[in-house]
Amino acid sequence: MADDDDREPDFEEILRSLLGAGGDLDPEQLRQLGIDPAAMQAAMRQLQGMQSADGGIAWDLTKRQALHIANQSDLGVTASQRTDLDQAFALATLWLSESTAVSELAVAPRAVTRGEWVEKTLPVWQELAEPVATSIADALTAALSEQTPEDMRELVAGAGKILRSVGGSMFASQLGQVIGELSLEVVSGGDVGIPIMPAGEAAILPQNFADFGRDLEIPVDQLALYIATRELAHARLFRHARWLRLQVITAVTEFARGVRVDTGALEDLASRFDPSNPEELRDALESGALLPQRSPEQDAALHSLENTLATIEGWVDVVTAEATSRLPSAARIAEATRRRRAVGGPAEQALKSLVGLELRPRRMREAAAMWRAVTDAVGIAARDALWDYPDLMPTSEDIDDPSALVARLEALARGETPERDEFDDALAALLDGESGADGGPQEESGDADDESDDPGEGERPA
Known part of the structure; x- marks a missing residue:
């Protein structure tokens, strides 16, 4: 019979202690498992700090992490910077009134610090990432449970809320890291292409604006006017077309809800997961290694979203170019801005790794x-009226070949009835069918067999 000192450590007893089942961690038992007791205690304090009271995602971690990164290098906004940007916004507002029929903002645009940008955009980032955070948290719980011996499943099941909270909170912490790093890069509220600022608000981050223009060899006043004009155009569009904001956000969140964690990769990670070294899980989250390839449905959703974003960015480009035509360096600034977006804007890597x-x-x-x-065919007002309703928005086919869209708009401008298409016919048939089903007016055919039993029968319009 083996001595007590030589027996294998009681894994169940250690796990009960680890999961808070009523005991303290025994340093000697940890050493027998090859775990540094000090490192384990530090890891446990970290994990306990990450636990959410309700077992959900600890979004307060996201905020703290993002603000820590943003504020530690935030130089604030000087009085001179605020004055210069206020003047740029004022002149940009006048110029935009000549190049778009979309109305002005109700809230004055302003210069904001990196920390203020985090505070303003955090609710939208959380909304975009929550479906994936929940998926990862649930998958982590399931993977760790499957790696647990059968006779201990009940114990782990009782700790499922804690495990799920820890997994989701690691994701929330990583999201905070990404948002904090974005705060060091974004130049304006609309810089990421999706509407992450509160509706109807426009802003420029002076510190990042200075970094962006440092190597462009373009006069600062011209650069400020161009960026202010572009930012106002972006914010005005989303304020005018209120449905557009919901459409973009919904498209991204629906894509995120379709994300399924790569259970094979997660189980492999769980099987060799060292509680004293949570960095491996963080690295997996940051790299996107836990997210499998997109499904065909997600590819289709992504294609649709890309067309929507291109339509938005294209409009903003054209309106901004028209408004800033007086600037000698407008073309150079526009090309620098497009190049920055084409190689992957600030949002791209963030969302790619997270969702x-x-x-x-x-x-x-x-x-x-x-x-x-x-614009050349029908003018500014008719162009901007296409944003009034979702059904009027140009399609992917219109981007490929705008001739049909231009012909249709020119016909409307001349007061002509546009040519009916398949959609119009289908809609008319649907409305006629509903009218008949509700006992509405019916067309007389003159045939006795077509007489209706409804005493209120009347004529149905052709």
Whole structure:
């Protein structure tokens, strides 16, 4: 019979202690498992700090992490910077009134610090990432449970809330890291391409604006006017087309809900997971290694979203170009801005690692060409009226070939009835069918067999 000192450590007893089942961690037992007791105690304090009271995602971690990164290098906004940007916004507002029919903002645009940008955009980032955070948290719980011996499943099941909270909170912490790093890069509220600022608000981050223009060899006042104009155009569009904001956010969140964690990769990670070294899990989250390849449905959703973003960016490009035509360096600034977006804007890597979504308006030049053709054909007011309702928005086919869209708008401008298409016919048939089903007016055929039993029968319009 083996001595007590030689017996294998009681894994169940250690796990009960680890999961808070009523005991303290025994340093000697940890050493027998090859774990440094000090490192384990530090890891446990970290994990306990990551636990959410309700077992959900600890989004307060996201905020703290993001603000820590943003504020530690935030130089604030000087009075001179605020004055210069206020003047740029004021002149940009006047110029935009000549190049778009979309109304002005109700809230004055302003210069903001990196920390303020984090505070303003955090709710949207949380909304975009929550479906994936929940998926990863659930998958982590399941994977760790499957790696547990059968006779201990009940114990782990009782700790499932804690495990799920820890997994989700690691994701929340990583999201905070990404948002904090974004705060060091974004130049303005609309810089990431999706509407992450509160509706109707526009902003520029002076510190990042200075970094962006440092190597461009462009006069600062011209650069400020261009960026202010572009930011106002972006914010005005989303304020005018209120449905557009919901459409973009919904498209991203629906894509995120379709994300499924690579259970094989997660189980492999769980089987060799060292509680004293949580960095491996963090690295997996940051790299996107836990997210499998996109499904065909997600590819289709991504294609649709890319077209929407290209249509938005193309409009903003055209309106901004028209408004800043007086600037000698406008073309150079526009090209620098497009190049920055084309190689992968600040949002791309963030969303790609977190939700597997790569945002890049690949067809921005084609969309801009379409908007220029529409403007030349029917003018500013008719062009901007296409944003009044979702059904009027140009399609992917219109980006490919805007001639049909231009012809339709020119016919409307002449007061002509547009040519009916398959959609119009289908809609008319649907409305006629509903009218008949509700006992509405019916067309008389003159045949006795077609008489209705409904005493209120009347004529149905052709």
